[in-house]
Amino acid sequence: MIGSRQLVSRIQTLARELGFSQIGVAGVDLSAAEPGLMQWLEKGFHGEMAYMAAHGLRRARPAELVPGTVSVITVRMDYLPRGTPDDWQRIEFARLDRPGEAIVSMYARGRDYHKVLRSRLQKLADGIAAEVGPFGHRAFTDSAPVLEAELASRSGQGWRGKHTLVLDREAGSMFFLGEIYVDLALPPSEPVSPHCGSCSACIDICPTQAIVAPQRLDARRCISYLTIEHPGPIPEELRPLMANRIYGCDDCQLACPWNKFAKKSALPDFDPREGLAGSTLAALFAWSEEEFLSRTEGSPIRRIGHERWLRNIAVALGNALRSGDTSARAALESRREHPSELVREHVLWALEQQIA
Structure with missing residues (x-):
């Protein structure tokens, strides 16, 4: 049978072929994130997103959400449209100077990312099954009680920026995240150190x-x-x-x-x-x-x-x-x-x- 490290390497190759920019692996012990999650909920910062409170600590306990889970494969997919100019940040800010123009967040101008990632995550899971045979898994794309940013940062996708989003030194934060909970024991990726410094x-x-x-x-x-x-x-x-x-x-x-290092997507879906x-x-x-x-x-x-x-x-x-x-x-x-x-x-x- 293929070794776990070789399998991760193979998964990385499969992921790139499917349009993902990076994959990582996280363990399932997220207990260190539980106090912060509970404080956030207790302060009511989730507003009327009742589902955030309804699932409580299950968000921080992958093995309770999907019994049998021992590792989480995380994926990242860039979403800047293919034709994005280099000075896109300036162009987007300039829209605020035209009060009669409607501003829609950049991620939402193309196809629904849930649909794009969900189908590709399933193809990635199928590719893994072709390597190891049938295995227990479940894929998520912002669609269940999952601590996405926590898992992403633990798996080397980047660090949590001060705005709470995941940041990568070579790709900024203009990307979507997805996960596959698996019953395979995979070596976790090395997390990266934060690089926000004193910037606010x-x-x-x-x-x-x-x-x-x-x-x-x-x-x-x-x-x-x-x-x-x-x-x-x-x-x-x-x-x-x-x-x-x-x-x-x-x-x-x-x-x-x-x-300024954000990457353009190669997919037409996000145009x-x-x-x-x-x-x-x-x-x-x-x-x-x-x-x-x-x-x-x-x-x-x-x-x-x-x-x-x-x-x-x-x-x-x-x-x-x-x-x-x-x-x-x-x-x-x-x-x-x-x-x-x-x-x-x-x-x-x-x-x-x-x-x-």
């Missing part, structure tokens, strides 16, 4: 100051949480801080010096779809539910639904109106009588933002 760019740039301390995020203030996970009204005091961001927020990554980069808020606000569903088919955006889509854009239009973009008013008036109370509330708030 991500903390300083956060529009809502959601990064309350290094490696400590209050999701309730995070624009990504507010525009994607949060189901109800967005707190009024945070609405002006969202500017024209309508799905996610990249600011902490855009400000990170290590992301931006028409309408999700550079479109006006008014144009996206005009989408009917049918058009929304059609244009976001196979996209991560579809999961928030048309109602939250309109809620988010209404806030952005209100911010544009406050900045002097009077054309935003006509778009907002078109949804003043929307059947959704959630949408109407945000539209009425937005209309009140016009400077007299």
Whole structure:
């Protein structure tokens, strides 16, 4: 039978053939992460993501989540679109200077990463089975109670940045993570040392100051949480801080010096779809539910639904109106009588933002 180290080498080769940029291996003892996880939950930093609390410490106990697990294979996949220019960080920040333009987080402009990684993780598992025969495994892509960043950092994928994301010296943080829990005893990868030093760019740039301390995020203030996970009204005091961001927020990554080394994906899946980069808020606000569903088919955006889509854009239009973009008013008036109370509330708030 193939040795464990030779198997890891073979897995690395298979992973590269499938478009993954790196694989690592972690053990299943994550007990050192349990106190921090419980403190985060006790402070309510998970907001209305009830599933975070529901699973509790199972997140830090892989062998309880998938009985028989003795190792975790972690994978990394870069997602910058193939045509990304070298000065992409400057270009993305410049979108904030155009309040009538809608900003969608870069990772969400292409195909749903869950779909891309899930199918390739299964192919990787099939490749491993071809080497060792049938084995127990289960693949995850941000889809179960898994401490992804903890496993990734323990397996040498990078270190936890102050924004809580995993950072690599040669690839920044613009990548997705995935895992395969396996019943194979594999040698763990060497973790890497952190290289943030005294830099606090991500903390300083956060529009809502959601990064309350290094490696400590209050999701309730995070624009990504507010525009994607949060189901109800967005707190009024945070609405002006969202500017024209309508799905996610990249600011902490855009400000990170290590992301000058971020890698482009070789896959066409992450190329931006028409309408999700550079479109006006008014144009996206005009989408009917049918058009929304059609244009976001196979996209991560579809999961928030048309109602939250309109809620988010209404806030952005209100911010544009406050900045002097009077054309935003006509778009907002078109949804003043929307059947959704959630949408109407945000539209009425937005209309009140016009400077007299």
